[in-house]
Amino acid sequence: MRALFYPMVASAVFLGACATEEQKPAAQAPVESGRPGAQPQAVQTKPVPRVEATTPGGSPFAALKDPSNILSKRTVYFDFDKFDVKPEYRPLVEAHAKFLKENPTAKMLIQGNADERGSREYNVGLGQRRSDAVKKMLTLLGVREAQVESVSLGEEKPACSEHNEDCWAKNRRDEMLYNGEY
């Protein structure tokens, strides 16, 4: 049953990696506008688009919604009956830790979730253990405790509603929300 879970995690990591790489050409694009042998007038075309491409909206919080930024990734998946943050999610949690440290006004709500099997209240406990795990990693990375709240939604907010292992694997997760998003 657990084996079914790995391909999905792998693709999530793969997608994450793609998204980060796509960012680079966009940032470098303005450099290519200077062609050798061009007339001096060409210089006037460069300024406006460059600013918007790197920091849209001018706020650091915009990065949280930028699909090409790792910070837009908010989900950490867990194995059955497991609560440790797997190594493939470490870069994601580290990126959010860096963001929280650089933006002291940012606050994060981590919602832990469990699959549907068993007691609803015990599943609240399992989800809490998962959200506490990401919170602990963030604070170990230097984030102030007051910036992060870890809670549990138990089995109540499944991402996937079928009754099979594929779905359950998608439901054993933490979602990271920033202030303004909850």
Next chain:
Amino acid sequence: MTRLLCLFALWLPLLAQAQLSIEITGAGAQRIPIAIVPFEGESALAPGISTIVRADLERSGFFRGLELPPLSPVPTENTNINYSEWRSRLADALLVGSVNTRPDGRFEVRFRLHDVVKQTPLGGIAYTLNKDQVRATAHRISDFVYEKLTGDKGVFSTRIAYVVKRGNRYELQIADYDGANAETALASFEPIISPAWSPDGKRLAYVSFENKKPVVYIHTLADGKRHVVANFKGSNSAPAWSPDGNRLAVVLSREGGSQMFLINPDGSGLRRLASSSAIDTEPRYSPDGQWIYFTSDRGGTPQIYRMSATGGEPQRVTFEGSYNVSPRISPDGKTLAYITRNDSKFQVALLDLTSRQVQILTDSDRDESPSFSPNGRMILLATVINERGVLSAVSADGRVKQRLSTTAGDVREPAWGPFVE
């Protein structure tokens, strides 16, 4: 009776909702055959007092209503009963009565119960009621009959709470024990779980996720007023009332993990009950208030433990199996109902706390949230049939089985309310 009328007057402003219907899927081996004669004049009170009483008694699994030929004249509470005639109809008991319209437009119901075997009347009561109190009055009569003939208090006048999910909408509903007169106490677009009745039956504690996290509320049913009991940093869940109604056990993650605390119903007086590095949850007081039973995975798998209600060293209660959760102590304190996992089936188990014998009571496979009737005879639970959440009830001896379902939506998180006077 006045108190009964007052209580029902408080319920009237709430709107009726889609009704639960009951299907009986099993019955007790020894059912008392009872002749329930249609009450003289009861056509004024549809669907008829005797019809409701018969349905109540048969639903309990302990009675069998006899089919009767047309009777002329119809015997009433004033008739001298020819016991041998009723014995020849194989009745062990006989219920007769009448309905009269009073000059003020209200109704008067009188009845008498007879023990046909012992050839003796067992008493009767007169009730005055309005037309909208037919069901409530009939349930009172059923309670009388049930108690006289079985020795246990009847639960026909009690109410149940449960949560209905329809699409993205969640409703906390209150209904009569048979699913009739359902009313919505709270509607939300976020989940509601773990309703718990206050011992006086006037309030419900529950967990609502309306703030994107679990928060414990207390809701007064008569006026719909609600207040936050526990909204600390982290999760707040699993409320359980102390038997005197003066305190709640709750599970909070404010100090890390899921840990049990005690708190006053107004949200004051918080104190930690126990400390562990495990998940400690689903606290429940024993009826005498001395113990708190709870679920903990401190031993590696979730099992049921108990500890003194003032704290102290926990003792493990369940040993068979690798997943035993949701402890509920019977009203007499002698047995423990809980959910156990058998292979991949989640079923209701009953543990005799003296003999340590365990009995699996259900044959369904996704049971949750067991809840004793206040007389301890039945256990209400949530299960899943054909991919839909339904309520089900099983007698404590496993023989009687009933199913309650609605026409639309998932029903879950049942809680059987206490006796109300």
